[in-house]
Amino acid sequence: MRASTTTRRPSWGLRGEARVAALFLLPWLFGLVFFLLIPLVWGIWISLTDEQIVRVGEFVGLANYEEILTDDPLFTQALGVTLRWILLTTPLFMITGLALALLLNQRLPGMYIFRTILFVPTVLSGVAVAVLWVVLLNGDLGAVNQILRSFGIEDPPNWFRDPNWAMPAVAVMGLWGIGGSAIIWLAGLQNVPPHLYEAAGIDGAGEWAKFRNVTLPMLSATLFFVLINLLVDSLLVFAPIFIASGGTQSGGPANSLLFLMYYIYRKALVEGDLAYGAALAWLLTLVGAAIVWLAFRFERRVYYQAGTE
Amino acid sequence: MTATRSLWTAAVVAATVVLVGCGQRGGVESAEPPLSLAPGESAAPVDLTGTLDIWTQPQGDDERPIKAYGKAFEEAHPGVKVKLLVVGEETFVTKVNTALQAGAPPDIAALEDRTWMQAGKVVRLDDKLVEWGVDVNDFNPGGIGRATPKGTLESGVYAVGEYLGGNVLVYNKALLDAAGVAYPAADKSMHIDEYDALCRAVARPDPDPNRAVYGCSMPDWAPPIQAKDVFGPDGRTTEGYMDGPAMVNAFDRAAGLIRDKMAPSGQLLEAASESDMFAAGRLGITWTDFTETPKYIENGIDFGIAPFFVVNAGDTFVDTYTSPWGTFVDSQDQALALEFLRFLATDGQRLRPTLSADPPLSMSVAEEIGYGDDDPIKAQYLEVLAAAAKPQVFVPPGVEAFDPAEILRLLVDEGRTDTQAILDAQATAAQKELDKVWERYDELEG
Numbered sequence: 001m002r003a004s005t006t007t008r009r010p011s012w013g014l015r016g017e018a019r020v021a022a023l024f025l026l027p028w029l030f031g032l033v034f035f036l037l038i039p040l041v042w043g044i045w046i047s048l049t050d051e052q053i054v055r056v057g058e059f060v061g062l063a064n065y066e067e068i069l070t071d072d073p074l075f076t077q078a079l080g081v082t083l084r085w086i087l088l089t090t091p092l093f094m095i096t097g098l099a100l101a102l103l104l105n106q107r108l109p110g111m112y113i114f115r116t117i118l119f120v121p122t123v124l125s126g127v128a129v130a131v132l133w134v135v136l137l138n139g140d141l142g143a144v145n146q147i148l149r150s151f152g153i154e155d156p157p158n159w160f161r162d163p164n165w166a167m168p169a170v171a172v173m174g175l176w177g178i179g180g181s182a183i184i185w186l187a188g189l190q191n192v193p194p195h196l197y198e199a200a201g202i203d204g205a206g207e208w209a210k211f212r213n214v215t216l217p218m219l220s221a222t223l224f225f226v227l228i229n230l231l232v233d234s235l236l237v238f239a240p241i242f243i244a245s246g247g248t249q250s251g252g253p254a255n256s257l258l259f260l261m262y263y264i265y266r267k268a269l270v271e272g273d274l275a276y277g278a279a280l281a282w283l284l285t286l287v288g289a290a291i292v293w294l295a296f297r298f299e300r301r302v303y304y305q306a307g308t309e
Numbered sequence: 310m311t312a313t314r315s316l317w318t319a320a321v322v323a324a325t326v327v328l329v330g331c332g333q334r335g336g337v338e339s340a341e342p343p344l345s346l347a348p349g350e351s352a353a354p355v356d357l358t359g360t361l362d363i364w365t366q367p368q369g370d371d372e373r374p375i376k377a378y379g380k381a382f383e384e385a386h387p388g389v390k391v392k393l394l395v396v397g398e399e400t401f402v403t404k405v406n407t408a409l410q411a412g413a414p415p416d417i418a419a420l421e422d423r424t425w426m427q428a429g430k431v432v433r434l435d436d437k438l439v440e441w442g443v444d445v446n447d448f449n450p451g452g453i454g455r456a457t458p459k460g461t462l463e464s465g466v467y468a469v470g471e472y473l474g475g476n477v478l479v480y481n482k483a484l485l486d487a488a489g490v491a492y493p494a495a496d497k498s499m500h501i502d503e504y505d506a507l508c509r510a511v512a513r514p515d516p517d518p519n520r521a522v523y524g525c526s527m528p529d530w531a532p533p534i535q536a537k538d539v540f541g542p543d544g545r546t547t548e549g550y551m552d553g554p555a556m557v558n559a560f561d562r563a564a565g566l567i568r569d570k571m572a573p574s575g576q577l578l579e580a581a582s583e584s585d586m587f588a589a590g591r592l593g594i595t596w597t598d599f600t601e602t603p604k605y606i607e608n609g610i611d612f613g614i615a616p617f618f619v620v621n622a623g624d625t626f627v628d629t630y631t632s633p634w635g636t637f638v639d640s641q642d643q644a645l646a647l648e649f650l651r652f653l654a655t656d657g658q659r660l661r662p663t664l665s666a667d668p669p670l671s672m673s674v675a676e677e678i679g680y681g682d683d684d685p686i687k688a689q690y691l692e693v694l695a696a697a698a699k700p701q702v703f704v705p706p707g708v709e710a711f712d713p714a715e716i717l718r719l720l721v722d723e724g725r726t727d728t729q730a731i732l733d734a735q736a737t738a739a740q741k742e743l744d745k746v747w748e749r750y751d752e753l754e755g
Contacts, residue, residue, distance in 0.1 A: 053406045054428035055753055074709075134579070140518055141580040161576055161722055242399070253718055269403045271707040272424060273749070 047279035053272035064279035075280065077255050078263040079287070081167070085259065086234045086291070089171050093230055094223070097178050101185030115186075119179040126177075130243035133173040134160065160244050163256035170257065173240050181226050188222030189215070224299050231295060235288045236261050260284045358388030359642045361649055364408075364415040365393070366401035368632060369600050374472070374664040375632075381660060382652055389645060414637040416646040421633075424706070426458040426467040428753040431635045432643065434466050434650065441651045447673040449473045451629030454700030461700065469650050470631025471657035472667040474598040475694050476534075477627055478615045479605070484511050484522070484593040493615035495689055496696040498625040501532070504594075504618040505562045511593035514570040518577055525594040526583055527572035529714040531618070532559035534628055536702040538620055539711065544702045545747055547740045551711060552732035559620040560713075560728050564720035574721065575714065599666045599690060606686075614689045616697035627697035631670050668694065705750035710738035 047064055051057025068075045104115050121129060136143050139158040148156040157165040196214045205213065216223075237259045244257060251258025251266075264284065268277020361382070365375060372395055379391035394415070396404050402422045408414045409430055425431050438445050445453065445466055454460045456468035478493065485492060488511045493499050499507070504525065512524030533539045533556065541550045550556065566572040573586065587595040588608040596617065605612050616627045634653055636646035658669040659678060668675045668691050675681075681688030712735065719725045 052428075052749065052753070054409060054424055054430055138576060138580045140574065140577045158576070158722060161718055250712065250714060253715065253722075266709075269406065271746075272406060272422075273707075 043278045043281060046275050047282055049275050051275040051278075053269070053274050057275055060275075064276050065283070068276070068279055068283060074251075074255065074258065074263060075260075075283075078251075078258045078260045081251075081256065081258050082235065082237075082260045082287075085167060085170075085237065086231065088167065089174060089234060090227070090230050092171060093174065093178060093181060094226060096175060097181035097226065098185050098219075100178060100182040101189055104182065104186050105189045115183075119183060121176045122180040122183075126239040127243060129176065130173060130240040133169070133176070133240075134244055137169050137172070161253055163252070163254040166244075166252045166256045170237075170240050170244065181229070184226055185219070185222060188219045192218045224295075227295055228292060231291050232288065235284060235291075238262055238265065260287070356388070357386050357645050357648055359645050360390045360392055361417065361642065361645050362415040363391060363393045363417040363649075364401075364405065365395055365419045365632070366398045366421060367395055368419075370665060374661060377664050378471075378649075378653065378657055378660065381656070382649055385652070386648070409637070409639070412639050413641070414639055416640045416642050417634055417636055417649055419632045420456070420468045420635045422706070423455075423458050423703070424750070424753065425637070426465070426635075427750055430637055430639070431467045432638055432640075432647070434469065434635070437647060437650070438466060438469075438654060441654055443469075443654045444673075447671045449629060449670055449672055449694065449698050450700050451475070451627070451694075451698035452631035452670045454703075455630055456633040456635070458703075460703035468633035468635035469654040469657075470633055470670045471653045472631055472661045472665070473629055473670045473694060473698070474631065474667055475627040475629040475690075475698060476596050476598060476617060477690065477693050478594055478617055479587065479597050479602070479612050480594045480615065481587065481590060481592070482611045482613055484590065487511075488593075492613050495613075495615055495692050496625070498616040498619040498697060500622050501559050501562050501618050501620050505566060508566055508571050508594065509569075512571040516570075518573070518581075521570060521591070523573050523586070523592045524571045525566065526592065526596055527563050527566050528578075528596070529563075529575055529717045531596075532556065532563050532620060533711075533713055534617060535619065535624070535626055536704055540702060540704050540743065542702060544704045545743060547711070547736040547743060550736075551739060552729065552736040555620045557728050557732055560716055560720060560732065564717055564728075567717065567721045575717070602666060602686065612686075614686070614693050616693050625697045626699055627694060628701065629694060629698040666690075704743070705746040707746040707749075708739050708742045710742050711735050 046057070048059060048061060049057030050060045050063075100118060104111060104118065137145075137159040139145060139156075139161055142159070144159075145156040157169075159165050159169040192215060196218070197210055200210045200214050238261045241252070241257050241259055241262045242265075245252060251262065260280070261284065264277050264280045267273050267280060361379075363375065363379065365372065368375060372393065375393060379393060383389055383391055401419075405414065405418055405422070405425070409425070414430075420426065420431060435445070445462060448470070450462075452470050452473045453462070453466065456466050456470060457464045458467065480493060482492065485507075490507055490510045493507070508524035508527075510524070511522075513522040515521035533551075536544060537550075538553075538556060538559075539551050540547060563572075567574050573581070573583070573592070583592065583595055584597060584601040584604055586592040587597075587601075588604050588610060590608075590610065602612075616625055619626050634650060636643055636650060640646050658671045658674040661667060661669050662675075662678060662680055666687060668680045668687070669678075672695070675691065681691045716728075716731055716735070719731055720728060725731065
């Protein structure tokens with residue numbers, strides 16, 4: 001008779017707490033495999049075929065990628081719009097979020113109410129917010145232009161009908177939801193040890209010097225987190241464009257709002273060209289990966305961790 | 310051993326939870342009161358049971374007609390339950406496409422994308438219609454064209470409609486009288502030049518959009534409303550059509566009316582409802598299907614109906630449509646679905662005029678039930694549709710380079726005057742796309 005230890009059944013190399021952890025992770029792992037990994041791999045395969053939404057495709061190699069990169073002016077337009085959006089909104093949203101967080105970090109009566117008010121737009125439906133702003137920014141009858149006219153601006157912007165103003169109009173919509181990143185900034189600010197400010201004060205530092213030499217370095221981890229989130233979100237802009245264009249295929253005036261994500265939606269789900277849409281999606285993934293890689297390269301230069309230097 | 314079994318159990322439970330969550334079909338059951346058919350109207354040859362899933366995009370009037378068909382069908386088939394799902398217009402096609410990909414389409418859907426027919430995803434109904442004793446030639450050609458993959462009966466009938474809708478012009482008689490102009494004819498379309506002159510005569514422009522009386526409506530889709538004027542009679546050519554002299558003139562006229570504030574801009578209409586403006590007596594001529602007319606009557610507007618304007622002299626046209634109900638090859642309960650389609654093609658035609666102001670799609674049924682005999686407005690509507698309803702030339706979806714809204718924006722907002730150059734550029738780009746979409750569409754056949 002053998003000892004029980006020699007007849008132990010395999011247990012995937014997991015014991016005790018590890019096994020319990022695996023148990024709790026199972027639903028998530030299931031979702032990861034079936035709803036992310038398999039579709040991702042499948043997406044690569046579809047991008048190499050001529051599959052349409054109503055027809056199974058045949059292998060065509062890199063034909064879709066070749067067409068996108070050599071014979072699709074709308075892809076170039078969409079890529080340009082997306083990159084312009086990143087350049088316009090990333091610094092704008094970061095600076096505004098940080099500025100608001102600095103204000104919210106003041107010890108004033110009723111500050112919790114202001115924090116709540118600022119955060120409310122973040123929890124509203126993106127579609128509802130977009131509908132609201134489309135009405136507010138209507139060139140003829142919108143409240144914003146009525147106010148501008150009352151200040152003597154006779155020819156206010158035609159927002160969503162002017163290629164030069166359409167993107168700023170969407171950025172204004174985005175600013176309204178800045179509360180989310182402001183709260184993250186605020187959490188970072190509240191983690192700055194007060195004794196650092198006291199020490200800086202003793203050394204004779206003014207407010208600006210404290211901000212530049214204490215606050216900003218101590219916020220570098222938060223800054224990086226917010227930056228990565230903003231970059232990823234910038235690549236996925238969809239709802240406001242869908243609403244601003246009335247749910248049609250239009251990419252705004254002169255295609256000035258033709259974001260890559262919206263173009264993918266049009267190709268894959270409106271026109272039913274799944275293969276082309278999948279190829280576009282993979283190119284968007286590559287663009288995103290390149291941008292995030294650049295951000296990580298930048299991070300090595302500026303990231304400051306207390307106690308490491 | 311117990312722990313291993315627990316792990317497997319947890320995995321199975323997790324998978325089941327996820328799959329059940331994904332597999333559930335949402336549905337809004339019809340909540341209308343039962344609606345009985347007259348004796349003998351419902352011929353139910355088969356005893357069917359089960360649940361009939363119907364998907365539609367919003368049909369207006371809280372989907373009263375389709376809910377009423379569902380109730381009547383349930384009464385005729387006590388073992389049948391009808392479930393109606395209303396999906397937003399912007400996402401309806403995407404949802405059906407996704408269901409087709411999953412191999413689980415609904416039993417009945419409004420076939421808003423004819424690619425489904427062309428790709429063989431939809432059950433063809435030509436033989437069924439004969440079996441049901443329905444002569445497809447009784448259906449108005451403009452409406453039934455939407456039930457075919459290429460706009461012609463020869464390309465096959467894959468759906469049935471139960472009403473005929475049409476985008477007609479509606480004019481305010483008092484405003485036209487005040488301007489001293491004659492009413493448009495009911496049996497002949499105005500040329501866009503005549504429409505322009507009429508509009509300018511009726512309008513009372515004002516810098517304040519809240520006080521202006523606009524002469525007419527000029528939506529961006531109006532100049533190219535006839536596909537043949539844009540893509541040629543075969544739907545495959547842009548040169549000479551999209552950028553031809555008739556289209557250049559049409560866009561010039563359209564832009565001029567908006568620029569001179571004779572017609573409300575698209576921007577204005579995003580903020581103010583056109584039918585509300587007409588009902589308030591601030592718009593001389595509008596376009597509508599029949600759904601808005603009760604509002605005009607309620608507001609005491611005395612109005613008349615005319616065919617849509619055309620860009621080529623001699624044409625007479627109204628863009629007509631119906632809800633093309635069909636069933637998919639992969640639909641779960643096809644026998645039930647076909648029986649429902651039979652119901653729509655026969656009893657539904659007689660039921661529809663009792664549910665809304667629209668005439669039935671079958672012109673012979675319209676005649677048989679005396680549609681319009683009791684209402685001069687309905688009679689005029691039917692007269693206009695009978696004279697001007699024609700099937701549209703079919704063009705597959707996916708031609709994006711032609712963008713009427715952008716053309717009008719360039720002409721109105723940016724003040725451009727080189728209409729010919731704008732249309733030439735769009736025609737060249739659109740031809741390339743057109744060739745590609747036709748190639749893809751033709752490949753789907755069979």
